[in-house]
Amino acid sequence: MKLIFLGPPGAGKGTLAVRVKELLNAPHISTGAIFREAIAAKTSLGLKVKAIIDSGKLVDDETTIALVKERLAQADAQKGYILDGFPRTIAQAEALATFSPVDTVVNFDIPDPGVIERLSGRRVCRKCGFNWHTVFNPTKQEHVCDTCGGEVYIRDDDKPEAIGKRLEVYREQTAPLIAFYRAKGLLVDIDASPLVDEILISFKKAVGLQGL
């Protein structure tokens, strides 16, 4: 199954994708995570996108589309995938349709206060990338990942000034994709406000996977 997870920053797309990828036996492809890995490795891509990402703006379409096209050409993505954070503009959606049409777009519906609460409490493991939360899913020891022992940090784009910018960018450039995919009959909505176990149940119902 070829899926897009669409929704505002901090809606819980990455958290649900980690739970769902094993059920579907499909790779979880997050453009944000690919960019963060490039930044950590100080590649030319990383150096190019660091300031853009830290400020909460979008990386240009040309760079992002080329990156996703290359990733989706890999063997593990031929039968299905979960695309998390792509597309984020109409131009990206139109490009994706030419090289890998998707089956379903899952729209994570959550109001701004929920997003702000999730982003401001998020803590990320530098080693395994797991997303912890100071209130909803705290580590046992502060700054240390329970899973791998890695250092847990605050993403630069989770600082208050960048959160505001990301929400603005989402409303202007990404939210129009809801109508775009609804008109194509590909969109399903899920309420992303409850805890993740409940969202998982809604997700399975929405995409017809109740048996899993």
Ligand code: AP5
């Ligand atoms: P990206 O990494 O994709 O950021 P995002 O879309 O803003 O999404 P997040 O990772 O912030 O949130 P999420 O919905 O995955 O939430 P999470 O599960 O972590 O992109 C970063 C940047 O890269 C962009 O700003 C842009 O610059 C660039 N970029 C990426 N893709 C691009 C593209 N296509 N085009 C151009 N530029 C692009 O959850 C958040 C927190 O809440 C966590 O702490 C988690 O533990 C907690 N939580 C999650 N679910 C629940 C729940 N149900 N209940 C309670 N707590 C929960």
